Amino acid sequence: MAQEHLDRLTAVDASFLVQEKESSHMHIGGLIIAEGPPPAYDDLLDSIRSRLHLVPRYRQKLAVPPLESGRPVWVDDPNFFLEYHVRQTALPSPGDEGQLTELAARIFSQRLDRDKPLWEMWLIEGLSGGRFALISKNHHALIDGISGVDLGQVLFDLTPVPTQFPTAELEPWRASRTPSPVRLISSGVLGAARTSSRLAAAVLRAASNPARAAGVAKEAMTGVADIAWATMNPAPETPLNVEIGPHRRYVTIRSDLRDFKEIKDTLGGTVNDVVLTVMTAALRNWLHSRGVRTEGLELRALVPVSIRAKDEQGNLGNRLTVMRGALPVYIDDPYERHRAVCAAMGDLKESKQAVGAEVLAGAQNFAPPTILAQASRLNFSTRLFNLLITNVPGPQFPLYVLGRELLDVFPIAFLPENHAFATAIMSYNGKINFGLLADYDALPDLGRIGEEIEAALAELLALARAERAGASGNGAAAPPRIGAS
Template identity: 35%
Template sequence: MDRTSALDSAFLHVENRTAALHIASLALFAGPVPTHQEVRAAIARKLPLAPRCRQRLVGVPFALGRPVWVDDPDFDLGRHVHRAAVPAPGGHAELRGLVERLLSEPLDHTAPLWEDWVLEGLADGGWALLTKVHHTMVDGIAGTDLLSTLLDASPDGDAVRGDDWHPGRAPGGVRLVADAVRDGVALRLSELTSLPQTAGAALGGGLRHPRAAAESVYAAARGLIGYATNARPTDGTSLVGPIGRDRGYAWTEVDLARVLDVHRRLGGTVNDLVLAAVTRGFRELLLARGEEPSAHKVRTLVPVSVRHPDQRGHLDNRVSAILAELPVEIADPHDRLTEVAIRMRALKDSHEAQVGEQITGIADALPALPLAAFLHLAFRMPHRNLTTVVTNVPGPTRPLYLAGRRMVATFPYVPIGDRLRSGIAVTTYDGRLLLGVTTDRDSMPDADVLVDGITAGFAELAALAGTRTGRTTHRKAKVAR
């Protein structure tokens, strides 16, 4: 019985009727389409490697503690692996419509928080697998790890141990309360006993290494100032506002080798190139809507993984974030990339991500009930601090298979909520850079303008690299590669 962290449970507290907070992936496979029995058998044999897939969340009575993961005594794979036919003629538009409908539906909180949908009937003879996993269960990296775990590294299937799983006994209400009280008391005692030691170590370290201590304090202060600066509202725009429950979803891809070549020729990081292309997309969308693409109009949340190498494979959330303003006011693609690179380097140097990690650590020590009440209130108050979210998670570098069929591509999906009407997720797989764009379907019927603008952003950077070989982003030393 594992207790969720404050960050894990936060995704439960802020979910509502207009914000289904599952992450997802749309994987395209080469044919022929496997039978339903083949798919279920392929996934079933991998479940021992992902115990969380057979666990559900149970709340603590009176919210005296955060929810816990327990074995689902009624686990039935049939509740999680489904099949649907793409309407004729099975083209991109029909697949997109079905995927959007499925992504708009929330997961069942009374069962393990994931589901797979085999989508057949594609005109090219292939098929798709839509995987949905609640954000309480995984972050972006953990979601990628889960996909790699449930699929195979070869068409013949991976060798796995036999399945001897039997659900553990479900805890009763008395035990849930007792364990929550015990864990809370243990945490408070740990804080009290460690405080003198921590304070002593900090004081001793400061006396022995005053310069390092001063730099640490300065870094923390810069991070706090960075977050405080981004607390100011963005300029008004139609990109932010009330949203409905229906989601729009579009996807596109770019040749990864071409992106890496642009990275080598123009400098910056690959993530800088992604953000520069996304900036072009939002600039095009604003112009198409007759809005001035001025400064301080588009601020994005950029998740930053704080997962250590030995924590790979753990299904939970270990992520912080930085807040970046996208320079949509800049028309020249090279100047736009340069500005993005400079801003991202400054944000990394400001230690905002480290401060965010410390804040989530503090939240773990707070009582569950007032923290939940605060989250419910905070995410229901109108604000203009964010415009979108852009997440970039490296994916598998080798081909993966399900039921002997090769996965051709996997497009990521990031959920949106509150007043965010769009989100962009990026991943890599087998030589491709793959992007998924989530939108509120009602308020963003022009989402294709954004997607086409992002694609054009990559194309103009590639053209720029070809005509300005060797030119790099500069201004203030060299940008990190």
């Protein structure tokens, strides 16, 4: 066997393992619909097998040091079997998209086996219209949304002609030697030593430029203070924050990216501000359908933010911080609601909360696993937020799998403990698609939220077009824009 190698999980990655419970699964993924006919199962296997050398983490599993002496490490799985991870099934007739999303929900109701590499891919045949689907499922400790886009561009092609990799010239893959318990313990000690060395180097750099170091420290402390304030001001109690079970519901929504850009170009803000405004209106109306009064009610959304540098694109693991954004469901007027969301997100960016979250994540790199567990519980505490909303920018050009074009990409998020609803949004090739994930028992009316999202988008688009038509009709200037695009 090849020589062993150990790659220790980051503090953020390890926190996703700590947070995972029987009912709160920490895997994410996507539902992809492609033009048909579906490829043969063996052809899909061969295509993935020829690319696995580009994503070696897909052949690795977790190894936990004895006595929690350090964070888990990634090691090669000597029993790796591709057919276990790539699975094939078919929808019964008529093969509609409702059946497809029900299947996706069932797949995401099952935890990944931690004794194996933490991913699955499903080939789904029998979809109406001559199409087929792929469902990907990856543990959040393995991959975050931004790097997932990069990996998709490795697994998929940019042209209808599949990329040919010279598999015949590659050496057959051999698993590295499985580390002994003593070696795992020593890896934790070495990892802590390396972290201490990096800290010492940072101290020396700070000593050589005290003015810059003071500015960075001031900004970081401001960010930590903002997070402390958020902790002492809990999110409100809502039907979204209840005890959840292991079973899931999943609903998808298609929309046009041009509509979101038209709204932000007319009313101001960013595309993400428009997304949050639409979600705010949808949740307001859904709460009303549940008999919940929204006067004075402001929901808190946990919004993951990637801090992955450009030279880190394609790397596995998580480079994430989080911000807690306000969703003003108390506002009835759609224009005022949009202004409030834009202002809140602008204040959030100015508040240095993301900087503070990054500082805390960095500090966790020094923490033993037991302290790390407490810190990760704080990050996902129901006291801090009501729901997760993540918006991932995808490629704005078509991708292909074995010569077939990917028509739609719907992301799938995860549900932390005591959080019954999460929304993931992804733009791809001119579309912006929503994936709504919910606890099966807590939100039997998940479809109602989907309908409210479509209605809220239509309302905001009509408002933007009316504003533009009014401005052009009377010769007045366009309405003042809010924020930056």
